[in-house]
Amino acid sequence: MTFQRIVVALLVLVVAALGGIGYFEWKTAVQVRTLKAFVEGYVFNEAVMACEQAKSSTPFKWNGGKSTSVIGLNSVKLDKYSVSASYTLVADNVYCDYDPIKRKAEIGSSFLERE
Numbered sequence: 001m002t003f004q005r006i007v008v009a010l011l012v013l014v015v016a017a018l019g020g021i022g023y024f025e026w027k028t029a030v031q032v033r034t035l036k037a038f039v040e041g042y043v044f045n046e047a048v049m050a051c052e053q054a055k056s057s058t059p060f061k062w063n064g065g066k067s068t069s070v071i072g073l074n075s076v077k078l079d080k081y082s083v084s085a086s087y088t089l090v091a092d093n094v095y096c097d098y099d100p101i102k103r104k105a106e107i108g109s110s111f112l113e114r115e
Contacts, residue, residue: 050105074086087099
């Protein structure tokens with residue numbers, strides 16, 4: 001009888017622990033999505049201006065473009081100590097990657113090994 005109570009108590013503890021882990025994971029995911037949306041909104045205007053002013057043989061026209069979309073904030077871990085961030089916009093099938101840290105735009109770049 002004592003053994004059964006111990007097993008049931010351990011089972012209840014495991015279920016409660018898994019529920020707590022799931023709750024904190026959900027809460028963290030919501031905060032990360034909120035932070036990402038805030039950063040993307042903060043960077044958007046700078047990215048559009050830099051992309052339209054970037055020198056390239058293919059012009060990037062966000063304002064007045066027929067087909068525009070935001071791919072969003074991407075990051076690639078280059079090595080153990082550095083992460084490269086890029087905010088990608090597409091206007092009329094012309095890709096523009098904006099680096100929010102360097103505040104520099106590249107049109108038709110291969111940030112994600114795009115061809």
